[in-house]
Amino acid sequence: MAVEKKSNRFFKSLRANKLALFGFGIIVALLIISIAAPLIATHDPMAISILDRLKGPSSEHWMGTDEFGRDIFSRVVYGTRVSLLIASLVALTAAVVGTLMGLWSGYFGGALDFIIMRIMDGLMAFPALLLSLSIMAALGPSTVNLVIALGVVYLPSFARITRNTVLALRELEYVESSRAVGAGAVRIIFDHILPNCLSPLIINTTVVFGYAILSEAALSFLGFGAPSKASWGAILSDGRDFIFQAPWISIYPGVAISLFVLGANLAGDGLRDILDPRME
Amino acid sequence: MSFGYLIKRLLAAIPVLLIVSLMAFSFIHIIPGDPAMAMLGLNATPAQVEELRREMGLDQPLLLQYVKWLAKVLQGNMGKSVLSGRPIFQSITERLPHTMVLASMAIMISILIAIPSGVIAASRQNSTTDRMVMLFALVGVSVPSFWVGIISIIFFSVKLNWFPASGYVSIFEHFFQGLRYMVLPSISLALVLAAVSARMMRSSMLETLRQDYIRTARAKGLSRWGSILKHGFKNALIPVVTVIGLDFGWLLGGTVVIETVFGIPGMGRLVVYAIMNRDYPMIQGVILYMAAIYMLMNLLVDILVIFLNPRIRY
Numbered sequence: 001m002a003v004e005k006k007s008n009r010f011f012k013s014l015r016a017n018k019l020a021l022f023g024f025g026i027i028v029a030l031l032i033i034s035i036a037a038p039l040i041a042t043h044d045p046m047a048i049s050i051l052d053r054l055k056g057p058s059s060e061h062w063m064g065t066d067e068f069g070r071d072i073f074s075r076v077v078y079g080t081r082v083s084l085l086i087a088s089l090v091a092l093t094a095a096v097v098g099t100l101m102g103l104w105s106g107y108f109g110g111a112l113d114f115i116i117m118r119i120m121d122g123l124m125a126f127p128a129l130l131l132s133l134s135i136m137a138a139l140g141p142s143t144v145n146l147v148i149a150l151g152v153v154y155l156p157s158f159a160r161i162t163r164n165t166v167l168a169l170r171e172l173e174y175v176e177s178s179r180a181v182g183a184g185a186v187r188i189i190f191d192h193i194l195p196n197c198l199s200p201l202i203i204n205t206t207v208v209f210g211y212a213i214l215s216e217a218a219l220s221f222l223g224f225g226a227p228s229k230a231s232w233g234a235i236l237s238d239g240r241d242f243i244f245q246a247p248w249i250s251i252y253p254g255v256a257i258s259l260f261v262l263g264a265n266l267a268g269d270g271l272r273d274i275l276d277p278r279m280e
Numbered sequence: 281m282s283f284g285y286l287i288k289r290l291l292a293a294i295p296v297l298l299i300v301s302l303m304a305f306s307f308i309h310i311i312p313g314d315p316a317m318a319m320l321g322l323n324a325t326p327a328q329v330e331e332l333r334r335e336m337g338l339d340q341p342l343l344l345q346y347v348k349w350l351a352k353v354l355q356g357n358m359g360k361s362v363l364s365g366r367p368i369f370q371s372i373t374e375r376l377p378h379t380m381v382l383a384s385m386a387i388m389i390s391i392l393i394a395i396p397s398g399v400i401a402a403s404r405q406n407s408t409t410d411r412m413v414m415l416f417a418l419v420g421v422s423v424p425s426f427w428v429g430i431i432s433i434i435f436f437s438v439k440l441n442w443f444p445a446s447g448y449v450s451i452f453e454h455f456f457q458g459l460r461y462m463v464l465p466s467i468s469l470a471l472v473l474a475a476v477s478a479r480m481m482r483s484s485m486l487e488t489l490r491q492d493y494i495r496t497a498r499a500k501g502l503s504r505w506g507s508i509l510k511h512g513f514k515n516a517l518i519p520v521v522t523v524i525g526l527d528f529g530w531l532l533g534g535t536v537v538i539e540t541v542f543g544i545p546g547m548g549r550l551v552v553y554a555i556m557n558r559d560y561p562m563i564q565g566v567i568l569y570m571a572a573i574y575m576l577m578n579l580l581v582d583i584l585v586i587f588l589n590p591r592i593r594y
Contacts, residue, residue, distance in 0.1 A: 118299055121299060122302070123303075126303070126529075127530070127532040129534070130551070130566075133536070134563055137555040138307055139311075221424075221426055223556070236424075236430075244445070250427070254427035254431070258423040261423075265418060265422055
């Protein structure tokens, strides 16, 4: 009952927040595009047609073609799948690992807390893109390594947010009393502490989701993305050598990236207004 | 500002620097397999691999390797590039000025855009101007800077012919000529920075304008703009300066991509080239150097904040 009331209130505030709604709308629309890619794409994104190479936007090829005559519109549509998949894996990995680290650090404290937090300090001392780049350089190109390289960059924010919330909650009465009635650490953490960390974590996940798309695009642009996967960043990068002859190859994937990140930012801002009562 | 605080702040940076150095050192050791083999490629003879291992000290115990490496780094000796055989420190000091010019120009342009627009937006809260500034800020943080770079080349260089589309002239050789090559790259980076700072400037200005001392200033008969500029501005600037410091890490990452788009021979190009050619000691040197610059920048920002707000005492 109480939960239902809370979720009702959430959707009510969301409906009132037009910008946030717009942001979620963009994300949902792109999710649908990625699922329904075969229905939306007008061509096979891999089909090479030398006769059609470097053609400008037309009724046949809405966003033009690349140097192999592949249809950019269809490539961008299919690229939604790759970009969204990588970004969600990155956000999810960083959120799960970072949160677990933060929970441990905040609840148990001690030497491991010290070590974890110093590693987080160290990770944050490197410029993010450079950190991902060097991890990719060390581990070698693969999709899993890309997710690791980007996940590591966003992990400290989750660990810190969780740890700070846990530190504030750990000494509260309801946690004390549940400890007094004999609840174990795992139960206290997952039943009482984690639910109270969720709001800031959800906000952060949304924002990281957007940033992960930007970082993935930057890495792909530099040639260190997931190998043979045509993400938006990779398509944009393909157009690099043709910006004078065929600028459309780079323009449209950039629009897709910006649109998605805009959606994630709006959604994140909206969630912050709704979920974080301190900001009201 | 107290001298004691400065010393404390400097001392606090040492452990983080040590962790950073440990991480940069470990970099070579997270390479799967033998780093020497990875660097030399498949055609290397076992004797060559053995020689490189000895040269890099890879045959010694890890802790000893770290201590020796750190001692050398502290003397400015980061080893030699596997690719060119030149000292890494020398390559970095040659490339660094180009990156620093790019980064400083980007920061200056972003401040010139962000601070006035943030102040104007805050002083006319909820007006059309305010909404436009916020919209710009929102779009600014959402577009990839390298894409802005490409679009600006297409528009300003190819279509309008205002700026050179390719090539590079060093600002240190021909100042005005070099400046022309730096305009588009630094604006591409500045837009994102300006978006973040303008937003911060606006909210911080709004916060300041609600303070009692602003009301007092108005009550004394100071005009609205007079109170904003004389009393509000400096205080509102503090969070903005902090944000600029934090964004410097983003900026250093951004230069890597922008240098690639515009062909600027800075640190970014150096590290990308090193990664493509598995020049691991060079990559290690650049990341260590960049992290050190980032930390130094944040230290400077902390000190600047104290100058701006004498009430802050640590």
